[in-house]
Amino acid sequence: MAEAENCTHNCETCGEDCPSRMAPQDFLEKPHQLSSIKKVVGVVSGKGGVGKSLVTSLMAVGLQRRGKHAAILDADITGPSIPKAFGIKEKATGSEDGIYPVRTKTGIDVMSINLLLENDTDPVVWRGPILAGTVKQFWTDVIWNDVDYMFVDMPPGTGDVPLTVFQSIPLDGIIIVASPQELVGMIVEKAVNMANMMNIPILGLVENMSYVVCPDCGKQIKAFGESHIDEIAEKYGLKVLGKLPVDPHLAAACDGGLIELYNGDYLDAAADQVEAL
Ligand SMILES: Nc1ncnc2c1ncn2[C@@H]1O[C@H](COP(=O)(O)OP(=O)(O)OP(=O)(O)O)[C@@H](O)[C@H]1O
Numbered sequence: 001m002a003e004a005e006n007c008t009h010n011c012e013t014c015g016e017d018c019p020s021r022m023a024p025q026d027f028l029e030k031p032h033q034l035s036s037i038k039k040v041v042g043v044v045s046g047k048g049g050v051g052k053s054l055v056t057s058l059m060a061v062g063l064q065r066r067g068k069h070a071a072i073l074d075a076d077i078t079g080p081s082i083p084k085a086f087g088i089k090e091k092a093t094g095s096e097d098g099i100y101p102v103r104t105k106t107g108i109d110v111m112s113i114n115l116l117l118e119n120d121t122d123p124v125v126w127r128g129p130i131l132a133g134t135v136k137q138f139w140t141d142v143i144w145n146d147v148d149y150m151f152v153d154m155p156p157g158t159g160d161v162p163l164t165v166f167q168s169i170p171l172d173g174i175i176i177v178a179s180p181q182e183l184v185g186m187i188v189e190k191a192v193n194m195a196n197m198m199n200i201p202i203l204g205l206v207e208n209m210s211y212v213v214c215p216d217c218g219k220q221i222k223a224f225g226e227s228h229i230d231e232i233a234e235k236y237g238l239k240v241l242g243k244l245p246v247d248p249h250l251a252a253a254c255d256g257g258l259i260e261l262y263n264g265d266y267l268d269a270a271a272d273q274v275e276a277l
Pocket residue numbers: 045047048049050051052053054055076079080081156208209244245246247248250251252254255
């Protein structure tokens with residue numbers, strides 16, 4: 001059990017009766033004093049590469065199209081994909097007051113580690129506490145001006161870094177993104193249980209790469225087998241907010257920095273849910 005004087009504030013390692021044990025809300029960090037952020041939504045996945053950044057980008061684009069001011073905090077420090085999806089080439093700037101996010105073509109404010117690194121290809125070879133500290137600084141040291149909806153592209157998984165982010169940024173809700181393969185295993189359920197343990201409302205589930213549409217006959221092909229998302233949603237009393245197909249246009253838009261030009265209403269129900277917060 002951790003003693004109070006050498007407490008690491010990582011309550012995973014100490015006992016229930018540890019005197020330094022804190023309630024989850026005690027870890028919450030305050031945003032920059034010049035920031036104004038109305039609602040914060042985390043986009044979470046049980047593991048990497050399932051399309052979490054793509055869903056984060058589409059959510060911000062969707063809310064911005066509805067006349068709201070959207071922002072993205074890219075908390076995926078080791079795999080930052082947001083600047084690429086929006087084709088952001090410039091770097092973030094700062095003043096003695098703080099750091100300013102970079103604005104996309106349609107007015108979405110973005111902060112990502114790639115906007116601070118000299119070269120986009122520089123790897124971030126940092127240990128967990130530094131990664132988590134950087135995400136915290138994106139919240140505390142960045143001046144987020146008049147944001148209606150901030151989407152946080154969370155680090156994948158349920159390890160130390162996502163845990164710290166969950167504890168330090170006050171999330172109004174999370175969206176869990178999963179691929180059909182993941183839904184067969186327990187990875188999504190781990191993410192659901194983690195959110196429940198942290199008392200963060202789950203707005204719903206999004207299944208990415210749910211199906212492929214045959215270019216000749218338009219038939220939906222379940223390339224990864226039948227979907228299990230409805231079963232899991234029912235088991236945990238959650239909403240299914242959308243099912244995205246594998247779409248080459250989507251991949252091209254995302255990889256070509258043109259995500260703001262992509263037309264598709266797959267995440268309309270998710271946007272409704274966020275607006276209802
Ligand atoms: N539905 C889809 N159709 C076509 N391509 C997709 C789809 N979803 C994701 N992709 C492509 O898959 C790649 C990975 O997506 P993305 O970066 O969003 O995943 P991620 O879960 O955020 O990964 P990581 O956790 O490693 O950052 C991207 O190149 C993206 O364009």
